[in-house]
Amino acid sequence: xxxxxxxxxxxxxxxxxxxxxxxxxxxxxxxxxxxxxxxxxxxxxxxxxxxxxxxxxxxxxxxxxxxxxxxxxxxxxxxxxxxxxxxxxxxxxxxxxxxxxxxxxxxxxxxxxxxxxxxxxxxxxxxxxxxxxxxxxxxxxxxxxxxxxxxxxxxxxxxxxxxxxxxxxxxxxxxxxxxxxxxxxxxxxxxxxxxxxxxxxxxxxxxxxxxxxxxxxxxxxxxxxxxxxxxxxxxxxxxxxxxxxxxxxxxxxxxxxxxxxxxxxxxxxxxxxxxxxxxxxxxxxxxxxxxxxx
Amino acid sequence: xxxxxxxxxxxxxxxxxxxxxxxxxxxxxxxxxxxxxxxxxxxxxxxxxxxxxxxxxxxxxxxxxxxxxxxxxxxxxxxxxxxxxxxxxxxxxxxxxxxxxxxxxxxxxxxxxxxxxxxxxxxxxxxxxxxxxxxxxxxxxxxxxxxxxxxxxxxxxxxxxxxxxxxxxxxxxxxxxxxxxxxxxxxxxxxxxxxxxxxxxxxxxxxxxxxxxxxxxxxxxxxxxxxxxxxxxxxxxxxxxxxxxxxxxxxxxxxxxxxxxxxxxxxxx
Numbered sequence: 025x026x027x028x029x030x031x032x033x034x035x036x037x038x039x040x041x042x043x044x045x046x047x048x049x050x051x052x053x054x055x056x057x058x059x060x061x062x063x064x065x066x067x068x069x070x071x072x073x074x075x076x077x078x079x080x081x082x083x084x085x086x087x088x089x090x091x092x093x094x095x096x097x098x099x100x101x102x103x104x105x106x107x108x109x110x111x112x113x114x115x116x117x118x119x120x121x122x123x124x125x126x127x128x129x130x131x132x133x134x135x136x137x138x139x140x141x142x143x144x145x146x147x148x149x150x151x152x153x154x155x156x157x158x159x160x161x162x163x164x165x166x167x168x169x170x171x172x173x174x175x176x177x178x179x180x181x182x183x184x185x186x187x188x189x190x191x192x193x194x195x196x197x198x199x200x201x202x203x204x205x206x207x208x209x210x211x212x213x214x215x216x217x218x219x220x221x222x223x224x225x226x227x228x229x230x231x232x233x234x235x236x237x238x239x240x241x242x243x244x245x246x247x248x249x250x251x252x253x254x255x256x257x258x259x260x261x262x263x264x265x266x267x268x269x270x271x272x273x274x275x276x277x278x279x280x281x282x283x284x285x286x287x288x289x290x291x292x293x294x295x296x297x298x299x300x301x302x303x304x305x306x307x308x309x310x311x312x313x314x315x316x317x318x
Numbered sequence: 319x320x321x322x323x324x325x326x327x328x329x330x331x332x333x334x335x336x337x338x339x340x341x342x343x344x345x346x347x348x349x350x351x352x353x354x355x356x357x358x359x360x361x362x363x364x365x366x367x368x369x370x371x372x373x374x375x376x377x378x379x380x381x382x383x384x385x386x387x388x389x390x391x392x393x394x395x396x397x398x399x400x401x402x403x404x405x406x407x408x409x410x411x412x413x414x415x416x417x418x419x420x421x422x423x424x425x426x427x428x429x430x431x432x433x434x435x436x437x438x439x440x441x442x443x444x445x446x447x448x449x450x451x452x453x454x455x456x457x458x459x460x461x462x463x464x465x466x467x468x469x470x471x472x473x474x475x476x477x478x479x480x481x482x483x484x485x486x487x488x489x490x491x492x493x494x495x496x497x498x499x500x501x502x503x504x505x506x507x508x509x510x511x512x513x514x515x516x517x518x519x520x521x522x523x524x525x526x527x528x529x530x531x532x533x534x535x536x537x538x539x540x541x542x543x544x545x546x547x548x549x550x551x552x553x554x555x556x557x558x559x560x561x562x563x564x565x566x567x568x569x570x571x572x573x574x575x576x577x578x579x580x581x582x583x584x585x586x587x
Contacts, residue, residue: 040408043400058438148554152340254427256521
Protein backbone atom coordinates (compact mmCIF):
# COMPACT_ATOMS: atom_id res chain seq x y z
CA UNK A 25 0.00 0.00 0.00
CA UNK A 26 2.98 2.29 0.49
CA UNK A 27 4.11 2.04 -3.12
CA UNK A 28 6.59 4.68 -4.30
CA UNK A 29 5.51 7.47 -6.61
CA UNK A 30 3.78 10.80 -6.00
CA UNK A 31 0.40 9.79 -7.38
CA UNK A 32 0.23 6.64 -5.28
CA UNK A 33 1.23 8.39 -2.07
CA UNK A 34 -1.29 11.18 -2.66
CA UNK A 35 -3.88 8.50 -3.17
CA UNK A 36 -2.80 6.80 0.04
CA UNK A 37 -3.05 10.10 1.93
CA UNK A 38 -6.59 10.65 0.68
CA UNK A 39 -7.62 7.14 1.59
CA UNK A 40 -8.68 7.64 5.25
CA UNK A 41 -10.72 10.68 4.26
CA UNK A 42 -12.46 8.76 1.48
CA UNK A 43 -13.17 5.88 3.84
CA UNK A 44 -14.70 8.09 6.51
CA UNK A 45 -16.50 10.42 4.07
CA UNK A 46 -19.92 8.67 4.22
CA UNK A 47 -20.05 8.77 8.02
CA UNK A 48 -18.68 12.34 8.07
CA UNK A 49 -21.36 13.50 5.65
CA UNK A 50 -24.04 11.77 7.72
CA UNK A 51 -22.84 13.39 10.94
CA UNK A 52 -22.57 16.82 9.35
CA UNK A 53 -26.07 16.57 7.91
CA UNK A 54 -27.85 14.89 10.79
CA UNK A 55 -25.92 16.05 13.90
CA UNK A 56 -24.00 19.28 13.36
CA UNK A 57 -26.58 21.11 11.23
CA UNK A 58 -29.60 20.24 13.44
CA UNK A 59 -27.72 21.28 16.60
CA UNK A 60 -26.62 24.54 14.96
CA UNK A 61 -30.25 25.13 13.95
CA UNK A 62 -31.35 24.61 17.55
CA UNK A 63 -28.84 27.17 18.80
CA UNK A 64 -30.10 29.65 16.18
CA UNK A 65 -33.71 28.82 17.11
CA UNK A 66 -33.02 29.85 20.71
CA UNK A 67 -32.52 33.44 19.48
CA UNK A 68 -35.83 33.57 17.60
CA UNK A 69 -38.98 35.23 18.87
CA UNK A 70 -42.23 33.45 19.64
CA UNK A 71 -45.79 34.51 20.32
CA UNK A 72 -49.01 32.66 21.09
CA UNK A 73 -50.59 33.70 17.80
CA UNK A 74 -47.72 34.68 15.54
CA UNK A 75 -45.68 31.49 16.15
CA UNK A 76 -41.92 31.47 15.55
CA UNK A 77 -40.46 34.68 14.13
CA UNK A 78 -36.96 34.37 12.63
CA UNK A 79 -35.38 37.43 14.23
CA UNK A 80 -32.28 37.72 16.40
CA UNK A 81 -33.21 38.62 20.00
CA UNK A 82 -31.96 37.70 23.46
CA UNK A 83 -35.45 37.44 24.99
CA UNK A 84 -35.36 33.67 25.58
CA UNK A 85 -31.84 33.74 27.00
CA UNK A 86 -32.72 36.62 29.30
CA UNK A 87 -35.78 34.71 30.49
CA UNK A 88 -33.81 31.49 31.12
CA UNK A 89 -31.01 33.30 32.95
CA UNK A 90 -33.04 35.83 34.96
CA UNK A 91 -36.31 34.08 35.77
CA UNK A 92 -36.46 32.47 39.24
CA UNK A 93 -38.57 29.61 37.85
CA UNK A 94 -35.70 28.50 35.63
CA UNK A 95 -33.15 28.97 38.44
CA UNK A 96 -35.16 26.66 40.66
CA UNK A 97 -35.43 24.08 37.91
CA UNK A 98 -31.75 24.12 36.96
CA UNK A 99 -30.75 24.01 40.65
CA UNK A 100 -33.04 21.01 41.14
CA UNK A 101 -31.47 19.29 38.13
CA UNK A 102 -28.00 19.96 39.56
CA UNK A 103 -28.99 18.79 43.07
CA UNK A 104 -30.54 15.56 41.80
CA UNK A 105 -27.52 14.84 39.55
CA UNK A 106 -24.99 15.43 42.35
CA UNK A 107 -26.96 13.23 44.78
CA UNK A 108 -27.38 10.45 42.21
CA UNK A 109 -23.64 10.57 41.43
CA UNK A 110 -22.79 10.35 45.15
CA UNK A 111 -25.20 7.46 45.77
CA UNK A 112 -23.85 5.59 42.74
CA UNK A 113 -20.23 6.11 43.82
CA UNK A 114 -20.75 5.25 47.50
CA UNK A 115 -22.77 2.09 46.85
CA UNK A 116 -21.51 1.05 43.41
CA UNK A 117 -17.75 1.15 44.02
CA UNK A 118 -17.76 -1.36 46.95
CA UNK A 119 -19.96 -3.68 44.90
CA UNK A 120 -17.52 -3.57 41.98
CA UNK A 121 -14.71 -4.43 44.41
CA UNK A 122 -16.67 -7.36 45.88
CA UNK A 123 -17.60 -8.54 42.39
CA UNK A 124 -13.97 -8.50 41.35
CA UNK A 125 -13.02 -10.77 44.27
CA UNK A 126 -15.63 -13.37 43.39
CA UNK A 127 -14.80 -16.63 41.69
CA UNK A 128 -16.27 -17.89 38.46
CA UNK A 129 -19.01 -18.83 37.71
CA UNK A 130 -20.45 -16.45 40.35
CA UNK A 131 -18.48 -13.51 39.02
CA UNK A 132 -19.92 -13.98 35.54
CA UNK A 133 -23.46 -14.54 36.78
CA UNK A 134 -23.58 -11.48 39.03
CA UNK A 135 -21.85 -9.32 36.46
CA UNK A 136 -24.68 -10.21 34.10
CA UNK A 137 -27.30 -9.55 36.80
CA UNK A 138 -25.87 -6.14 37.67
CA UNK A 139 -24.89 -4.90 34.20
CA UNK A 140 -27.81 -6.52 32.37
CA UNK A 141 -30.41 -3.95 33.49
CA UNK A 142 -28.43 -1.39 31.49
CA UNK A 143 -29.98 -2.91 28.39
CA UNK A 144 -33.51 -3.31 29.80
CA UNK A 145 -35.94 -0.54 28.87
CA UNK A 146 -35.65 2.53 31.11
CA UNK A 147 -39.43 2.90 31.01
CA UNK A 148 -39.91 -0.65 32.36
CA UNK A 149 -37.34 -0.13 35.15
CA UNK A 150 -38.90 3.18 36.16
CA UNK A 151 -42.35 1.61 36.13
CA UNK A 152 -40.95 -0.89 38.65
CA UNK A 153 -40.00 1.95 40.98
CA UNK A 154 -43.41 3.56 40.56
CA UNK A 155 -44.91 0.23 41.68
CA UNK A 156 -42.52 -0.10 44.63
CA UNK A 157 -43.14 3.48 45.73
CA UNK A 158 -46.86 4.12 45.59
CA UNK A 159 -50.45 2.93 45.67
CA UNK A 160 -51.69 -0.57 46.48
CA UNK A 161 -48.35 -2.13 45.53
CA UNK A 162 -46.17 0.29 47.57
CA UNK A 163 -44.02 -2.49 48.97
CA UNK A 164 -41.34 -0.26 50.48
CA UNK A 165 -43.67 1.75 52.71
CA UNK A 166 -45.62 -1.34 53.72
CA UNK A 167 -42.46 -3.13 54.78
CA UNK A 168 -41.11 -0.14 56.68
CA UNK A 169 -44.47 0.38 58.44
CA UNK A 170 -44.70 -3.31 59.36
CA UNK A 171 -41.18 -3.30 60.78
CA UNK A 172 -42.08 -0.21 62.79
CA UNK A 173 -39.22 1.80 61.28
CA UNK A 174 -41.60 4.61 60.30
CA UNK A 175 -44.98 5.77 61.63
CA UNK A 176 -46.39 7.25 58.44
CA UNK A 177 -45.65 6.30 54.84
CA UNK A 178 -42.76 8.21 53.24
CA UNK A 179 -43.83 10.10 50.13
CA UNK A 180 -41.66 8.76 47.30
CA UNK A 181 -43.81 9.48 44.27
CA UNK A 182 -43.59 13.05 42.95
CA UNK A 183 -40.66 13.87 45.27
CA UNK A 184 -36.95 14.44 44.72
CA UNK A 185 -36.19 11.53 47.06
CA UNK A 186 -38.07 9.17 44.76
CA UNK A 187 -36.39 10.57 41.63
CA UNK A 188 -32.93 10.23 43.22
CA UNK A 189 -33.54 6.60 44.25
CA UNK A 190 -34.97 5.54 40.89
CA UNK A 191 -32.32 7.40 38.90
CA UNK A 192 -29.53 5.93 41.05
CA UNK A 193 -30.87 2.50 40.18
CA UNK A 194 -31.07 3.29 36.48
CA UNK A 195 -27.49 4.64 36.33
CA UNK A 196 -25.82 2.38 38.92
CA UNK A 197 -24.57 -0.17 36.33
CA UNK A 198 -22.44 2.54 34.68
CA UNK A 199 -20.60 3.16 37.95
CA UNK A 200 -20.08 -0.56 38.69
CA UNK A 201 -18.88 -1.05 35.11
CA UNK A 202 -16.44 1.84 35.29
CA UNK A 203 -14.91 0.81 38.65
CA UNK A 204 -14.85 -2.85 37.61
CA UNK A 205 -13.03 -1.98 34.36
CA UNK A 206 -10.46 -0.03 36.41
CA UNK A 207 -9.95 -2.99 38.76
CA UNK A 208 -9.16 -5.29 35.82
CA UNK A 209 -5.98 -3.33 35.17
CA UNK A 210 -4.65 -3.82 38.70
CA UNK A 211 -2.31 -6.43 40.05
CA UNK A 212 -3.95 -8.26 42.98
CA UNK A 213 -0.50 -9.16 44.30
CA UNK A 214 0.05 -5.59 45.52
CA UNK A 215 -2.74 -6.11 48.06
CA UNK A 216 -1.26 -9.44 49.16
CA UNK A 217 2.19 -7.87 49.43
CA UNK A 218 0.85 -5.16 51.73
CA UNK A 219 -0.95 -7.76 53.87
CA UNK A 220 2.13 -9.97 54.10
CA UNK A 221 4.20 -6.96 55.18
CA UNK A 222 1.86 -6.55 58.15
CA UNK A 223 -0.62 -3.89 57.00
CA UNK A 224 -4.10 -4.18 58.51
CA UNK A 225 -7.04 -4.77 56.14
CA UNK A 226 -8.25 -1.22 56.83
CA UNK A 227 -4.86 0.22 55.90
CA UNK A 228 -4.77 -1.89 52.74
CA UNK A 229 -8.21 -0.62 51.78
CA UNK A 230 -7.30 3.00 52.46
CA UNK A 231 -3.72 3.11 51.18
CA UNK A 232 -3.73 0.51 48.39
CA UNK A 233 -7.24 -0.21 47.09
CA UNK A 234 -8.88 3.22 47.28
CA UNK A 235 -6.16 5.15 45.39
CA UNK A 236 -6.24 2.47 42.72
CA UNK A 237 -10.01 2.46 42.18
CA UNK A 238 -10.28 6.27 42.37
CA UNK A 239 -9.81 6.88 38.61
CA UNK A 240 -12.56 4.34 37.90
CA UNK A 241 -14.88 6.04 40.39
CA UNK A 242 -14.17 9.47 38.92
CA UNK A 243 -14.69 8.49 35.30
CA UNK A 244 -17.84 6.61 36.36
CA UNK A 245 -18.99 9.71 38.23
CA UNK A 246 -18.63 11.85 35.10
CA UNK A 247 -20.77 9.43 33.07
CA UNK A 248 -23.43 9.11 35.81
CA UNK A 249 -23.58 12.87 36.36
CA UNK A 250 -23.95 13.63 32.66
CA UNK A 251 -26.71 11.04 32.22
CA UNK A 252 -28.51 12.11 35.43
CA UNK A 253 -28.50 15.78 34.41
CA UNK A 254 -30.08 14.97 31.06
CA UNK A 255 -32.37 12.15 32.26
CA UNK A 256 -35.91 12.37 30.95
CA UNK A 257 -38.15 9.31 31.35
CA UNK A 258 -37.39 8.63 35.02
CA UNK A 259 -37.95 12.19 36.34
CA UNK A 260 -41.03 12.49 34.11
CA UNK A 261 -42.65 9.33 35.54
CA UNK A 262 -41.51 9.51 39.19
CA UNK A 263 -41.39 13.31 39.48
CA UNK A 264 -44.66 13.89 37.66
CA UNK A 265 -45.68 17.09 35.96
CA UNK A 266 -44.87 19.46 38.77
CA UNK A 267 -41.37 18.32 39.75
CA UNK A 268 -39.62 19.47 36.60
CA UNK A 269 -35.98 19.04 35.65
CA UNK A 270 -34.16 20.51 32.64
CA UNK A 271 -35.10 17.73 30.21
CA UNK A 272 -38.78 17.54 31.18
CA UNK A 273 -39.05 21.34 31.08
CA UNK A 274 -37.67 21.45 27.53
CA UNK A 275 -40.17 18.71 26.61
CA UNK A 276 -43.05 20.75 28.02
CA UNK A 277 -42.00 23.91 26.20
CA UNK A 278 -41.78 22.00 22.94
CA UNK A 279 -44.82 19.74 23.01
CA UNK A 280 -47.29 21.44 25.37
CA UNK A 281 -46.64 25.21 25.40
CA UNK A 282 -45.23 25.02 21.85
CA UNK A 283 -42.75 27.80 22.67
CA UNK A 284 -39.94 26.20 20.66
CA UNK A 285 -37.43 29.07 20.91
CA UNK A 286 -37.61 29.03 24.72
CA UNK A 287 -37.33 25.23 24.78
CA UNK A 288 -34.32 25.50 22.45
CA UNK A 289 -32.67 27.96 24.87
CA UNK A 290 -33.18 25.53 27.79
CA UNK A 291 -31.74 22.67 25.70
CA UNK A 292 -28.76 24.73 24.51
CA UNK A 293 -27.99 25.82 28.07
CA UNK A 294 -28.15 22.19 29.24
CA UNK A 295 -25.81 21.11 26.44
CA UNK A 296 -23.29 23.89 27.06
CA UNK A 297 -23.33 23.39 30.85
CA UNK A 298 -22.79 19.64 30.45
CA UNK A 299 -19.98 19.97 27.92
CA UNK A 300 -18.19 22.49 30.15
CA UNK A 301 -18.60 20.28 33.25
CA UNK A 302 -17.60 17.04 31.48
CA UNK A 303 -14.58 18.47 29.67
CA UNK A 304 -13.47 20.31 32.83
CA UNK A 305 -13.78 17.19 35.01
CA UNK A 306 -12.04 15.02 32.40
CA UNK A 307 -9.08 17.43 32.33
CA UNK A 308 -8.92 17.45 36.12
CA UNK A 309 -9.08 13.67 36.41
CA UNK A 310 -6.51 13.15 33.67
CA UNK A 311 -4.06 15.60 35.19
CA UNK A 312 -4.46 14.21 38.70
CA UNK A 313 -4.16 10.60 37.60
CA UNK A 314 -2.01 11.03 34.51
CA UNK A 315 0.12 8.00 35.33
CA UNK A 316 -2.88 5.69 35.67
CA UNK A 317 -4.22 6.54 32.22
CA UNK A 318 -0.97 5.75 30.45
CA UNK B 319 -6.91 -13.72 45.66
CA UNK B 320 -8.64 -13.41 49.01
CA UNK B 321 -12.31 -14.19 49.35
CA UNK B 322 -15.15 -11.94 50.38
CA UNK B 323 -16.06 -11.97 54.07
CA UNK B 324 -19.61 -12.46 55.42
CA UNK B 325 -20.11 -8.71 55.67
CA UNK B 326 -19.18 -8.25 52.02
CA UNK B 327 -21.54 -11.05 50.99
CA UNK B 328 -24.41 -9.52 53.01
CA UNK B 329 -23.77 -6.21 51.26
CA UNK B 330 -23.65 -7.97 47.92
CA UNK B 331 -27.03 -9.65 48.61
CA UNK B 332 -28.66 -6.33 49.46
CA UNK B 333 -27.15 -4.71 46.40
CA UNK B 334 -28.41 -7.42 44.06
CA UNK B 335 -31.87 -7.19 45.71
CA UNK B 336 -31.85 -3.42 45.03
CA UNK B 337 -30.91 -3.98 41.39
CA UNK B 338 -33.52 -6.68 40.82
CA UNK B 339 -36.43 -5.36 42.93
CA UNK B 340 -38.07 -3.00 40.40
CA UNK B 341 -37.65 -5.48 37.56
CA UNK B 342 -39.07 -8.38 39.57
CA UNK B 343 -42.07 -6.42 40.87
CA UNK B 344 -43.13 -5.50 37.32
CA UNK B 345 -43.07 -9.17 36.36
CA UNK B 346 -45.05 -10.19 39.48
CA UNK B 347 -47.73 -7.50 39.21
CA UNK B 348 -48.22 -8.40 35.53
CA UNK B 349 -49.75 -11.72 36.68
CA UNK B 350 -52.43 -10.13 38.85
CA UNK B 351 -55.96 -11.52 38.38
CA UNK B 352 -57.47 -8.22 39.59
CA UNK B 353 -58.59 -5.25 37.53
CA UNK B 354 -56.24 -2.90 39.39
CA UNK B 355 -52.54 -2.84 40.35
CA UNK B 356 -51.94 -5.42 43.06
CA UNK B 357 -49.52 -8.12 44.01
CA UNK B 358 -51.09 -11.50 43.25
CA UNK B 359 -51.20 -13.47 46.52
CA UNK B 360 -53.53 -16.39 45.91
CA UNK B 361 -53.46 -17.09 42.21
CA UNK B 362 -51.69 -15.94 39.10
CA UNK B 363 -53.58 -15.01 35.98
CA UNK B 364 -52.63 -14.40 32.37
CA UNK B 365 -55.60 -12.08 31.83
CA UNK B 366 -53.44 -8.97 31.34
CA UNK B 367 -51.19 -10.72 28.87
CA UNK B 368 -54.25 -11.75 26.88
CA UNK B 369 -55.49 -8.16 27.11
CA UNK B 370 -52.46 -6.93 25.12
CA UNK B 371 -53.96 -8.54 22.01
CA UNK B 372 -56.91 -6.16 22.26
CA UNK B 373 -54.66 -3.10 22.14
CA UNK B 374 -53.31 -2.91 18.59
CA UNK B 375 -51.49 0.32 19.53
CA UNK B 376 -48.94 -1.71 21.55
CA UNK B 377 -48.57 -4.37 18.85
CA UNK B 378 -48.13 -1.79 16.08
CA UNK B 379 -45.63 0.13 18.21
CA UNK B 380 -43.71 -3.10 18.85
CA UNK B 381 -43.34 -3.80 15.11
CA UNK B 382 -42.41 -0.18 14.46
CA UNK B 383 -39.64 -0.54 17.06
CA UNK B 384 -38.38 -3.81 15.62
CA UNK B 385 -38.16 -2.48 12.05
CA UNK B 386 -36.67 0.80 13.16
CA UNK B 387 -34.03 -0.91 15.31
CA UNK B 388 -33.13 -3.53 12.69
CA UNK B 389 -32.86 -1.02 9.86
CA UNK B 390 -31.05 1.79 11.65
CA UNK B 391 -28.54 -0.63 13.27
CA UNK B 392 -27.79 -2.25 9.91
CA UNK B 393 -27.21 1.12 8.24
CA UNK B 394 -25.14 2.35 11.19
CA UNK B 395 -22.92 -0.74 10.94
CA UNK B 396 -22.61 -0.17 7.18
CA UNK B 397 -21.41 3.40 7.73
CA UNK B 398 -19.12 2.40 10.58
CA UNK B 399 -17.03 -0.18 8.67
CA UNK B 400 -15.12 2.21 6.37
CA UNK B 401 -14.86 4.80 9.16
CA UNK B 402 -13.49 2.17 11.58
CA UNK B 403 -10.93 0.99 8.99
CA UNK B 404 -9.80 4.60 8.48
CA UNK B 405 -9.43 5.19 12.22
CA UNK B 406 -7.79 1.83 12.92
CA UNK B 407 -5.25 1.81 10.08
CA UNK B 408 -4.38 5.35 9.19
CA UNK B 409 -2.79 8.18 11.07
CA UNK B 410 -4.20 11.31 9.53
CA UNK B 411 -4.86 14.92 10.37
CA UNK B 412 -8.20 15.35 12.17
CA UNK B 413 -8.37 11.72 13.28
CA UNK B 414 -8.97 12.57 16.94
CA UNK B 415 -11.57 15.24 16.16
CA UNK B 416 -13.38 12.89 13.82
CA UNK B 417 -13.46 10.10 16.40
CA UNK B 418 -14.81 12.57 18.97
CA UNK B 419 -17.53 13.65 16.52
CA UNK B 420 -18.54 10.04 15.86
CA UNK B 421 -18.74 9.29 19.59
CA UNK B 422 -20.50 12.58 20.42
CA UNK B 423 -24.04 11.09 20.49
CA UNK B 424 -22.93 9.38 23.73
CA UNK B 425 -22.27 12.76 25.31
CA UNK B 426 -24.92 15.04 23.80
CA UNK B 427 -28.10 14.67 25.92
CA UNK B 428 -30.78 12.80 24.00
CA UNK B 429 -33.29 15.50 24.89
CA UNK B 430 -31.12 17.99 22.98
CA UNK B 431 -30.90 15.62 20.02
CA UNK B 432 -34.67 15.14 20.12
CA UNK B 433 -35.26 18.89 20.00
CA UNK B 434 -32.67 19.39 17.27
CA UNK B 435 -34.22 16.63 15.13
CA UNK B 436 -37.76 17.88 15.70
CA UNK B 437 -36.80 21.32 14.40
CA UNK B 438 -34.60 19.95 11.59
CA UNK B 439 -37.06 17.34 10.28
CA UNK B 440 -39.98 19.78 10.45
CA UNK B 441 -37.98 22.29 8.38
CA UNK B 442 -36.96 19.80 5.67
CA UNK B 443 -40.37 18.11 5.49
CA UNK B 444 -39.50 14.84 7.23
CA UNK B 445 -41.39 15.64 10.46
CA UNK B 446 -43.03 12.57 12.00
CA UNK B 447 -41.91 10.26 9.16
CA UNK B 448 -40.33 6.84 9.49
CA UNK B 449 -37.37 8.05 7.39
CA UNK B 450 -36.71 10.77 9.96
CA UNK B 451 -36.83 8.23 12.78
CA UNK B 452 -34.39 5.95 10.96
CA UNK B 453 -31.94 8.82 10.29
CA UNK B 454 -32.00 9.91 13.93
CA UNK B 455 -31.58 6.36 15.24
CA UNK B 456 -28.65 5.67 12.88
CA UNK B 457 -26.80 8.57 14.46
CA UNK B 458 -27.65 7.61 18.04
CA UNK B 459 -26.56 3.97 17.73
CA UNK B 460 -23.53 4.78 15.55
CA UNK B 461 -21.04 5.06 18.46
CA UNK B 462 -21.94 1.55 19.67
CA UNK B 463 -21.54 0.06 16.19
CA UNK B 464 -18.31 1.97 15.56
CA UNK B 465 -16.75 0.92 18.87
CA UNK B 466 -17.26 -2.80 18.32
CA UNK B 467 -16.26 -2.76 14.64
CA UNK B 468 -13.22 -0.67 15.60
CA UNK B 469 -12.10 -3.09 18.29
CA UNK B 470 -12.24 -6.02 15.87
CA UNK B 471 -10.44 -4.02 13.15
CA UNK B 472 -7.66 -3.02 15.58
CA UNK B 473 -7.19 -6.59 16.82
CA UNK B 474 -6.97 -8.01 13.30
CA UNK B 475 -3.81 -9.65 11.96
CA UNK B 476 -2.86 -7.74 8.82
CA UNK B 477 -0.30 -10.31 7.65
CA UNK B 478 -3.08 -12.27 5.95
CA UNK B 479 -4.15 -9.23 3.95
CA UNK B 480 -0.57 -8.53 2.92
CA UNK B 481 -0.17 -12.12 1.86
CA UNK B 482 -3.28 -11.88 -0.31
CA UNK B 483 -2.03 -8.65 -1.91
CA UNK B 484 1.38 -10.17 -2.63
CA UNK B 485 -0.37 -13.10 -4.29
CA UNK B 486 -2.07 -10.66 -6.63
CA UNK B 487 -5.52 -10.17 -5.08
CA UNK B 488 -7.29 -6.89 -5.91
CA UNK B 489 -8.29 -4.48 -3.12
CA UNK B 490 -11.94 -5.40 -3.55
CA UNK B 491 -11.16 -9.10 -3.31
CA UNK B 492 -9.02 -8.58 -0.20
CA UNK B 493 -11.84 -6.69 1.48
CA UNK B 494 -14.54 -9.16 0.52
CA UNK B 495 -12.63 -12.41 1.09
CA UNK B 496 -10.26 -11.50 3.95
CA UNK B 497 -11.10 -8.30 5.83
CA UNK B 498 -14.87 -8.65 5.99
CA UNK B 499 -14.93 -12.25 7.30
CA UNK B 500 -12.33 -11.35 9.92
CA UNK B 501 -14.26 -8.37 11.31
CA UNK B 502 -17.61 -10.13 11.02
CA UNK B 503 -17.90 -10.94 14.78
CA UNK B 504 -17.44 -7.24 15.56
CA UNK B 505 -20.04 -6.36 12.95
CA UNK B 506 -22.57 -8.82 14.35
CA UNK B 507 -22.13 -7.80 17.98
CA UNK B 508 -22.08 -4.12 16.99
CA UNK B 509 -25.39 -4.62 15.23
CA UNK B 510 -26.88 -6.44 18.25
CA UNK B 511 -25.81 -3.76 20.74
CA UNK B 512 -27.04 -1.03 18.37
CA UNK B 513 -30.34 -2.87 18.00
CA UNK B 514 -30.92 -2.92 21.77
CA UNK B 515 -29.96 0.74 22.13
CA UNK B 516 -32.37 1.73 19.36
CA UNK B 517 -35.13 -0.51 20.67
CA UNK B 518 -34.90 1.10 24.15
CA UNK B 519 -34.47 4.71 23.05
CA UNK B 520 -37.28 6.88 24.43
CA UNK B 521 -35.98 10.38 25.29
CA UNK B 522 -35.13 11.45 21.75
CA UNK B 523 -37.84 9.47 19.99
CA UNK B 524 -40.64 10.98 22.09
CA UNK B 525 -39.95 14.30 20.35
CA UNK B 526 -39.99 13.08 16.79
CA UNK B 527 -42.42 10.15 16.67
CA UNK B 528 -45.85 10.88 15.18
CA UNK B 529 -48.93 8.83 16.15
CA UNK B 530 -48.35 6.53 13.15
CA UNK B 531 -44.65 5.99 13.79
CA UNK B 532 -44.63 5.71 17.58
CA UNK B 533 -42.20 3.14 19.03
CA UNK B 534 -42.93 0.71 21.87
CA UNK B 535 -41.01 2.54 24.65
CA UNK B 536 -42.61 5.85 23.63
CA UNK B 537 -46.08 4.27 23.61
CA UNK B 538 -45.39 2.79 27.08
CA UNK B 539 -44.09 6.12 28.35
CA UNK B 540 -47.10 8.08 27.07
CA UNK B 541 -49.44 5.44 28.51
CA UNK B 542 -47.78 5.62 31.95
CA UNK B 543 -48.00 9.42 31.90
CA UNK B 544 -51.80 9.10 31.77
CA UNK B 545 -52.21 6.28 34.23
CA UNK B 546 -50.50 3.13 35.45
CA UNK B 547 -52.60 -0.02 35.20
CA UNK B 548 -51.84 -3.76 34.99
CA UNK B 549 -51.88 -3.63 31.18
CA UNK B 550 -48.67 -1.62 31.01
CA UNK B 551 -47.02 -3.95 33.54
CA UNK B 552 -47.75 -6.98 31.35
CA UNK B 553 -46.38 -5.16 28.28
CA UNK B 554 -43.28 -4.24 30.31
CA UNK B 555 -42.93 -7.83 31.53
CA UNK B 556 -42.88 -8.99 27.90
CA UNK B 557 -40.21 -6.42 27.03
CA UNK B 558 -38.14 -7.49 30.06
CA UNK B 559 -38.48 -11.17 29.10
CA UNK B 560 -37.45 -10.61 25.48
CA UNK B 561 -34.51 -8.38 26.45
CA UNK B 562 -33.32 -10.90 29.04
CA UNK B 563 -33.26 -13.72 26.46
CA UNK B 564 -31.37 -11.45 24.05
CA UNK B 565 -28.99 -10.45 26.86
CA UNK B 566 -28.14 -13.98 27.98
CA UNK B 567 -27.58 -15.02 24.35
CA UNK B 568 -25.30 -12.03 23.76
CA UNK B 569 -23.41 -12.81 26.97
CA UNK B 570 -22.89 -16.44 25.92
CA UNK B 571 -21.75 -15.54 22.41
CA UNK B 572 -19.68 -12.43 22.97
CA UNK B 573 -19.41 -11.75 26.71
CA UNK B 574 -21.41 -8.88 28.17
CA UNK B 575 -18.51 -7.16 29.89
CA UNK B 576 -16.47 -7.20 26.68
CA UNK B 577 -19.44 -5.64 24.92
CA UNK B 578 -19.88 -2.89 27.50
CA UNK B 579 -16.45 -2.20 28.99
CA UNK B 580 -15.03 -0.67 25.81
CA UNK B 581 -17.01 2.49 26.48
CA UNK B 582 -14.90 3.87 29.30
CA UNK B 583 -11.63 2.98 27.61
CA UNK B 584 -12.70 4.58 24.39
CA UNK B 585 -13.60 7.81 26.16
CA UNK B 586 -10.37 7.80 28.11
CA UNK B 587 -8.32 7.41 24.95
